[in-house]
Amino acid sequence: MATAQHWIEHYFDEASDAIYLFQEDTLLVSNKLAQDLQDELHFAPNYLVQVADAAVKQKFAPTDDCFSCSIRSMMHEISIPITLANDKRHPLNYFLIYHVIDVPTKVFSLTLKSRGTIDRMDEMAEQRQLSRYVSEAQEKERKNISEDLHDSIAQSMYSAIMGVRRLAKDSLSPTETEELTAGIEKQLNDTLEEVKGMALDIRPSVLDNFGLIPALRVLAERSEEATGITTTVSGSAKTDVLSAETQNVLYRIAQEAIHNALKHAEPHEIDLLLVSHNHFITLEIMDDGKGFEVPKHQEFNGRSMGLMNMNERVKALNGAFSIKSEPGNGTMVTVKFPVAL
Incomplete structure (x- = not known):
């Protein structure tokens, strides 16, 4: 038991957050940090x-200054943004965590957690969520194939x-031999075309051999042939300044945006525009379909997983991604990547 107590004290003293224990207004103990x-x-x-008391009163509006009354009317933990060293060159941003330990004895803790650390933890949690999504999406594609x-x-x-x-x-x-031979040949040709189509969906060779714009034109032609919906590609951007990885991401985004439009928007026309600017290259995919409310599809769900994947792919290569859409007014997906002059 004594050993356990020693390790508890050691853990408290060496914690990476600044921790204070109070009883009412009296400081009982604090750790080294x-x-x-x-x-x-x-x-x-x-x-x-x-600071904590003011935040509690503001949030829960107790009727008097009774500490116990405030505690009874609140959750056992509340997080309060706070900035220390405002007068210094680099102010320190924290979250002050107010945690009730024991109501009868009026004991509580105040913990200062760096906002930067919490932001990094949030980013890690988001990355883990995205990794799970990517894994699920890959498994879904493997299943489809x-x-x-x-x-x-x-x-x-x-x-x-x-x-x-x-x-x-x-x-x-x-005659029977000729008919059967012709049937087998047709069947094998149809199978060959289907295999070629699957190969193009997985990785178009034209992207590697001729570049992004020809690959987008082939994608548009295949989409138009399959659906009858007019799909055009315009622009004369110099894509050779983009890395192979960036070109691949732009192609995948065009592929996903066209797929989403055909699946959800009921468009009459889809236009792809690839333009070079002084410091960046922009790809826009526009459709005249029924559109949707963007805020409702920005979280992880069955319909928006492709959009989230596109956004993360672009961010990973220091690009910018945006979607503009309104019900009845179509959708425009815009991707922008910086280029070196």
């Missing part, structure tokens, strides 16, 4: 109590094999 911070910034611990291979490609190949076996074993007339 709290003492160092107090000595460096020359403030009284009771100043933190006053597997189903396509099994349900379409494999079945077509099996049917062709059975036709070849029939040619080898059955006694067919010249």
